[in-house]
Amino acid sequence: MPCKPSSRADRGARTACTCCWARSGPARPNALPPRLKKRIEELERRERKYAAPFSRETRTADPKSPERRPGEGTFTHKAPPTPEQITATVEVDTPNTCPRCGFTGPLIFTRQDKAWVTELVPQNAMQVTEYHVPVMECPQCHHAVRGDHPDLKADQVGATAIVVNRRP
Incomplete structure (x- = not known):
């Protein structure tokens, strides 16, 4: 209807x-x-x-981008340990051969890099080892040559490594 x-x-x-x-x-x-x-x-x-x-x-009218904003969080490199925290210091041997051109002889001292390795052991103690790595320059090819140590990577500089339960 x-x-x-x-x-x-x-x-x-x-x-x-x-x-x-x-x-x-x-x-x-x-x-x-x-x-x-x-x-x-x-x-x-x-x-x-x-x-x-x-x-x-x-x-929302103006959506925020998904990345971090300036000033939000810590954006610096890891701070080096204080002298009280360092438990051992290792002097790395100076290199005497250039890997690029094969020059053998005295290399020119350029600078000394420092690297820190923090080792966390099971007893909740922290062992910080400081490595003094010489950086030399080849007089023939002017290539930078770093000292070598088995506990460090080839390009490790600064407080970059943390080792948990290293076994001998």
Whole structure:
């Protein structure tokens, strides 16, 4: 049973109820009730954008980038240990041969790098070993040559290594 038309003088005008609209169609071909227009726009907008599975369908106007912000966290290299923390000091031998050109003889002293290795032993004690690594320069090819030690990597400089339960 159709709804009664409004009591306006224009009896031929369509009513605003949804049951009559659904049965007879809109008065104008592109006219939709505002509620349906809003729902269609919302579904189309949701289809165009990606939202995380647990989002609430609302996006922030200016989303923050996922990386760390300046001043947030520690962005420096690991600080060298204090002299009280150092338990052993090792002087690394100076190299006398250039690996690049094969020059054998006195190399030119350039600088001395320091490297620290922190060893965590089972007794909850921390052993910090400081290595003094000479860096020399070849007089023939001017290649930098570092001293070598079995406990250090070839390019290890600074407080970069932590060893847990080293076994002899």
